[in-house]
Amino acid sequence: MVFKNSIDLYKKALNLIPGGVNSPVRAFKSVNREAPIFVKKGQGARIYDEDDNEYIDYICSWGSLILGHNHPKVIEEVKKIIENGSSYGLPTKYEVDLAELIVEIVPSIEKVRLTTSGTEATMSAVRLARAYTGRNKILKFEGCYHGHSDALLVKSGSGLLTDGYQDSNGITDGVLKDTLTLGFGDLEKVENLLRNEEVACVIVEPIPANMGLIETHKEFLQGLRRITEETKTVLIFDEVISGFRLALGGAQEFFGITPDLTTLGKIIGGGYPVGAFGGKREIMDLVAPVGRVYHAGTLSGNPIASKAGFATISYLKENPNIYKELAENTNYLLDNVEKLAQKYGVDVCINSMGSLFTIFFVDLEKVENLEDSLKANTENFSIYFNTMLDNGIVVPPSQFEAHFLSIAHTKKELDRTLEVMEMAFKKIGEKNAK
Numbered sequence: 064m065v066f067k068n069s070i071d072l073y074k075k076a077l078n079l080i081p082g083g084v085n086s087p088v089r090a091f092k093s094v095n096r097e098a099p100i101f102v103k104k105g106q107g108a109r110i111y112d113e114d115d116n117e118y119i120d121y122i123c124s125w126g127s128l129i130l131g132h133n134h135p136k137v138i139e140e141v142k143k144i145i146e147n148g149s150s151y152g153l154p155t156k157y158e159v160d161l162a163e164l165i166v167e168i169v170p171s172i173e174k175v176r177l178t179t180s181g182t183e184a185t186m187s188a189v190r191l192a193r194a195y196t197g198r199n200k201i202l203k204f205e206g207c208y209h210g211h212s213d214a215l216l217v218k219s220g221s222g223l224l225t226d227g228y229q230d231s232n233g234i235t236d237g238v239l240k241d242t243l244t245l246g247f248g249d250l251e252k253v254e255n256l257l258r259n260e261e262v263a264c265v266i267v268e269p270i271p272a273n274m275g276l277i278e279t280h281k282e283f284l285q286g287l288r289r290i291t292e293e294t295k296t297v298l299i300f301d302e303v304i305s306g307f308r309l310a311l312g313g314a315q316e317f318f319g320i321t322p323d324l325t326t327l328g329k330i331i332g333g334g335y336p337v338g339a340f341g342g343k344r345e346i347m348d349l350v351a352p353v354g355r356v357y358h359a360g361t362l363s364g365n366p367i368a369s370k371a372g373f374a375t376i377s378y379l380k381e382n383p384n385i386y387k388e389l390a391e392n393t394n395y396l397l398d399n400v401e402k403l404a405q406k407y408g409v410d411v412c413i414n415s416m417g418s419l420f421t422i423f424f425v426d427l428e429k430v431e432n433l434e435d436s437l438k439a440n441t442e443n444f445s446i447y448f449n450t451m452l453d454n455g456i457v458v459p460p461s462q463f464e465a466h467f468l469s470i471a472h473t474k475k476e477l478d479r480t481l482e483v484m485e486m487a488f489k490k491i492g493e494k495n496a497k
């Protein structure tokens with residue numbers, strides 16, 4: 064495969080954009096690659112780069128594209144309005160349509176505010192929780208990523224982990240003091256902390272997917288719900304990834320646990336920029352212009368994004384078997400990965416939930432939290448990543464992210480993926496044997 068055009072673009076970008084990319088998770092530095100691929104177009108389960116190489120895609124816009132690239136239903140709906148105008152700074156029908164669908168489907172949401180990104184949604188939800196409780200401190204879990212607002216960039220996951228750190232520079236001591244952190248899954252410590260400190264909210268990815276995927280125990284979320292209720296702490300489920308992916312109603316429907324506030328993003332924009340936070344009416348009515356918790360946005364609830372999100376969610380709602388089929392396809396793939404790992408003597412721990420998975424290159428029975436996840440062999444991951452890419456399969460360029468399937472990944476794509484995975488596992492096995 065030739066990567067010349069991508070390499071040339073990257074060299075140019077390096078002089079113009081920090082690190083040549085507009086989000087660090089797009090860099091291929093940690094997997095020892097000269098340059099990331101620059102994408103020209105996508106169709107179904109596939110993407111095509113500027114050198115016209117074709118790939119099966121397991122990033123799917125970091126989970127946004129559960130229907131695959133350019134799903135005809137989404138395109139059809141977007142086309143209906145794209146020539147009308149782009150954005151008005153005044154309300155449109157499409158925001159109301161999307162809000163109505165979200166309120167109907169997501170159990171905890173009685174009212175919702177649309178934003179432009181997941182970062183904005185979590186930032187605003189935390190502010191709202193502070194205003195509602197009159198408390199300053201918040202609790203988050205090590206390795207969970209909730210976007211890049213100051214308060215949430217402490218002991219964070221995703222691109223920070225990939226680059227070997229967890230707290231961003233540039234955060235004030237005050238913010239650091241107010242963001243408390245604990246290991247994911249440690250209910251005893253949560254109970255202890257919440258009974259001894261005044262905490263405004265607990266924010267959690269109900270299925271953490273930003274330190275690699277963690278398979279949450281339901282009892283942990285049940286415990287969080289119980290303790291937060293008893294201590295009058297706001298429970299925020301950050302469902303930017305899990306919303307409309309783990310089940311139509313997200314992780315809260317899947318586990319049967321209702322948080323006070325929920326944040327959404329990715330799928331609800333059908334691949335366009337979007338986010339949302341919502342929850343109990345009583346809390347949401349503190350948001351301006353009803354209350355005095357300020358949230359605003361020039362492009363909040365953008366009509367094209369709202370239309371694309373509405374089309375995506377409507378399709379998911381009309382085809383409820385999608386979730387079962389996605390899980391079956393994921394299991395088919397992973398059962399075979401397990402066999403490959405055994406055949407070539409490669410230590411792996413595979414975590415999966417629904418259509419999300421991470422292959423941890425680690426000698427552990429289970430990866431349960433950040434401490435476990437950091438034990439993974441990133442050198443083996445790098446061999447895996449590069450073998451996949453050089454043979455037409457794009458997986459996340461980091462051990463600490465999840466793979467995403469879409470409904471466009473059929474048996475054909477999965478079998479080709481397994482063929483290439485076999486090459487990767489063979490290489491890793493041979494390296495280990497030396």
Ligand code: PLP
Nearest residue numbers: 180181182208209210303304328
């Ligand atoms: N929350 C979670 C769980 C995420 O995974 C992300 C992004 O990946 C965010 C929040 C931030 O969303 P955005 O990238 O749209 O700002």
